[in-house]
Amino acid sequence: MYRAFRRKIIIMTLFISFVPLALLGYTLYYGFAKAYHQRIEQQINSRLRACAQTLDIFLEERLVILAAIANMSTPEYFQDILHLQSLFQNINQKTGGGLIDLGVINSAGEHLAYIGPYNLKGINYSKEAWFDQVMVKGLYISDVYMGYRKIPHFIIAVRANRNGVNWILRATIDLDVFTRIVSTAQMGNTGDAFIISRDGIYQSPSRFKKDNILTNSGIDTSMFGANITVIRKGEGPDKNRIYNGLWIKEGQWLLVVSQNPDENILSFSDMVAEQITLFLIALFGIVITTVITTSISVNTLQERDKEVAELNAHLIQTDKLAALGKMAAGVAHEINNPLGIISTKAGWMRDLLDEEEFKESPNFKEFQECLDKIEEHVQRAGKITHNMLGFARSMEPVMESVDINSLLTKTTEFLNHHAQINNIAIKTDYDKALPEINSDRSQLQQVFLNILNNAIDSITNKGDVIITTRREHDSRNDCDKIVIDIKDTGSGIPEHIKNRIFDPFFTTKEKEKGTGLGLSISYRIIEKLGGTISVKSEKDKGSVFTITLPICI
Ligand SMILES: Nc1ncnc2c1ncn2[C@@H]1O[C@H](COP(=O)(O)OP(=O)(O)O)[C@@H](O)[C@H]1O
Ligand SMILES: [Mg+2]
Numbered sequence: 001m002y003r004a005f006r007r008k009i010i011i012m013t014l015f016i017s018f019v020p021l022a023l024l025g026y027t028l029y030y031g032f033a034k035a036y037h038q039r040i041e042q043q044i045n046s047r048l049r050a051c052a053q054t055l056d057i058f059l060e061e062r063l064v065i066l067a068a069i070a071n072m073s074t075p076e077y078f079q080d081i082l083h084l085q086s087l088f089q090n091i092n093q094k095t096g097g098g099l100i101d102l103g104v105i106n107s108a109g110e111h112l113a114y115i116g117p118y119n120l121k122g123i124n125y126s127k128e129a130w131f132d133q134v135m136v137k138g139l140y141i142s143d144v145y146m147g148y149r150k151i152p153h154f155i156i157a158v159r160a161n162r163n164g165v166n167w168i169l170r171a172t173i174d175l176d177v178f179t180r181i182v183s184t185a186q187m188g189n190t191g192d193a194f195i196i197s198r199d200g201i202y203q204s205p206s207r208f209k210k211d212n213i214l215t216n217s218g219i220d221t222s223m224f225g226a227n228i229t230v231i232r233k234g235e236g237p238d239k240n241r242i243y244n245g246l247w248i249k250e251g252q253w254l255l256v257v258s259q260n261p262d263e264n265i266l267s268f269s270d271m272v273a274e275q276i277t278l279f280l281i282a283l284f285g286i287v288i289t290t291v292i293t294t295s296i297s298v299n300t301l302q303e304r305d306k307e308v309a310e311l312n313a314h315l316i317q318t319d320k321l322a323a324l325g326k327m328a329a330g331v332a333h334e335i336n337n338p339l340g341i342i343s344t345k346a347g348w349m350r351d352l353l354d355e356e357e358f359k360e361s362p363n364f365k366e367f368q369e370c371l372d373k374i375e376e377h378v379q380r381a382g383k384i385t386h387n388m389l390g391f392a393r394s395m396e397p398v399m400e401s402v403d404i405n406s407l408l409t410k411t412t413e414f415l416n417h418h419a420q421i422n423n424i425a426i427k428t429d430y431d432k433a434l435p436e437i438n439s440d441r442s443q444l445q446q447v448f449l450n451i452l453n454n455a456i457d458s459i460t461n462k463g464d465v466i467i468t469t470r471r472e473h474d475s476r477n478d479c480d481k482i483v484i485d486i487k488d489t490g491s492g493i494p495e496h497i498k499n500r501i502f503d504p505f506f507t508t509k510e511k512e513k514g515t516g517l518g519l520s521i522s523y524r525i526i527e528k529l530g531g532t533i534s535v536k537s538e539k540d541k542g543s544v545f546t547i548t549l550p551i552c553i
Contacts, residue, residue, distance in 0.1 A: 002301070009298065044191075044244050049228070054184070059156065059173075062099070079113050081115065099174065100172040105168040139158055139159075152175055153175055155170055187259055192257070193207070193257045193258075196217045200218065200220065201214060201216055202214060202215055231244075332384075339381055403436045404484065411448045411452065418456065422456065437551055446525065453518065458492070459488060464488070465487070469485075487542065489541070492543055501519050506519075531550060
């Protein structure tokens with residue numbers, strides 16, 4: 001029963017403490033994940049900004065260089081291919097590369113000079129859209145296109161004026177160098193960075209679809225504002241993927257950095273593992289404290305139940321004695337009357353036997369013996385009824401000052417002779433400082449006699465009866481008590497009859513020897529005197545009867 005109870009409490013307590021912990025854990029995790037996503041987004045944004053700046057500077061730098069050179073030279077100067085070549089090499093060396101070719105175009109669109117891997121000299125660009133734009137605006141950066149070379153590229157061009165005549169310095173940008181800069185904005189394994197035009201056309205390849213350059217990205221660029229804009233695309237397995245975009249090249253191109261925010265870039269799982277460990281430690285702590293506190297409570301409960309059970313047993317015993325006492329009184333009374341009549345009639349008969357005629361009878365002796373027997377047994381029956389009445393009577397104690405040690409000494413004197421015959425030594429160990437107490441001397445003596453007699457009876461061959469007295473504090477009523485131990489080295493009391501020895505008429509002795517009333521009477525007496533009586537016994541080793549009597553009443 002206690003086990004089931006214990007289990008129930010443990011489960012309940014665990015549940016009660018676990019739920020808030022789990023909630024807390026979840027909330028922490030949730031908040032943490034949110035913070036983590038925010039940090040990821042911050043990182044993406046700062047990379048995006050840095051990359052956009054780099055790209056803009058990259059383009060501007062080259063434009064500025066071209067413009068400066070164009071404004072200081074003439075188209076004629078560059079018709080010497082060596083001049084153009086040295087300029088081309090110089091720019092590439094000083095800026096870290098990035099130009100594929102360089103060309104000089106006159107105001108009619110004719111390619112006057114060209115240095116680069118393709119043979120483009122002589123081509124006329126006057127019909128190209130960009131040609132007009134350079135002529136009008138002075139500066140130009142194209143979108144990526146295939147052009148004559150059939151590979152994606154884009155050009156930058158500046159217009160210069162020499163003596164009233166316009167001419168153009170044009171360069172092709174190495175898309176690989178440009179793409180490499182773009183890819184610095186990628187993060188982790190799932191991060192992507194690319195450029196699209198206003199129409200959503202890829203200007204640089206996406207990381208995962210290498211040959212998608214110049215195809216449509218499907219991204220609606222109108223959603224992106226002047227500043228960094230974050231867009232969640234929300235489809236497919238990548239539905240959490242976010243797209244952060246920032247316009248570059250004066251709003252003509254959109255640099256996009258996309259990222260799956262759940263990707264473990266900042267060792268998210270390490271932190272989660274840390275949290276889980278903490279959680280497990282807390283859980284372990286809860287389990288341990290729960291088990292310990294439950295054990296303590298259940299044990300206390302178990303002890304309390306035991307005390308209640310003892311008290312109940314005591315009450316039952318008192319009840320039993322009271323009921324049996326009443327019955328015994330009735331029975332004793334009913335038997336006493338006929339016993340009286342038998343006894344009177346037997347006396348009468350004995351008187352008659354004295355007359356001559358009976359004395360001469362051949363059966364005279366027989367008659368006499370019969371009367372002896374009748375009187376003996378009437379006496380015995382009378383003794384039993386006397387005991388029963390004694391048990392049943394209310395036995396109001398007569399209180400007087402009693403010295404327990406000397407009362408015990410007097411009582412043992414009665415028994416010494418009987419004990420000696422049976423090879424039994426009665427030993428005593430008294431606390432000389434015991435105070436006299438207010439109690440009923442003769443009833444106490446009856447109790448001592450009963451218990452000492454039982455002790456002597458329990459020793460069949462040879463043994464000791466040891467009587468000790470001492471003073472002890474009684475925590476129940478905060479009043480000292482006298483404790484009397486009567487110990488024997490006799491047969492002991494078998495476990496199965498231990499709780500019956502105080503019952504009236506319970507005896508294990510032969511008919512002639514025991515009535516089974518001694519202990520029940522003693523129990524009632526001690527109870528009336530405000531004390532307790534209890535027994536400890538081990539089979540074949542002996543028993544200790546302990547009587548306590550209050551000192552202050
Ligand atoms: N000191 C003891 N050692 C062993 N058994 C005992 C002792 N005291 C009492 N008993 C047991 O308790 C029973 C009841 O004792 P009691 O009420 O005095 O009745 P009775 O002595 O007439 O049998 C005894 O018959 C005996 O079995
Ligand atoms: Mg007895």
